[in-house]
Amino acid sequence: MPFRLRDHFLAFSALLTLVTLILVMNTSGILQLAALVLCGIILSPMVSILTLILMDTPEVGSAYMGAAGGLFFCVSEIGGFAGPLVMGAVVDMTGGFWAGTLFFAVLCLTFFVLTFFLKTE
DSSP states (O other): OOOOHHHHHHHHHHHHHHHHHHHHHHOOTHHHHHHHHHHHHHHTTHHHHHHHHHHHOTTTTTTSHHHHHHHHHHHHHHHHHHHHHHHHHHHHHHSSSHHHHHHHHHHHHHHHHHHTTOOOO
16 A cells, blocks of 8 residues: 555654654753754644544544544543653653653654554555
């Protein structure tokens, strides 16, 4: 199946998020601020793109989009809670932010690889 623009956006944004994570941890001053702004710009449209991909899934269709969207947002809110919780727990265990940042960088890399397995029409 073809690899569409939405899929390219997901892959590209996962890589850019990985880069901004590394920049935030390794820089300071204006470059660090620019990395934070870039990260916000990259992550803002992610939920919208993922919702569009969900709507395009043939199994969901318009009849089940309300339920599927509700489940999607329920799961994504769990991630919105678990992300800071995991980072805080890792910081408490290690005494620094490097291990937590590495964990989220590996998640970004995993997300990048998984985008190539998306089957969209």
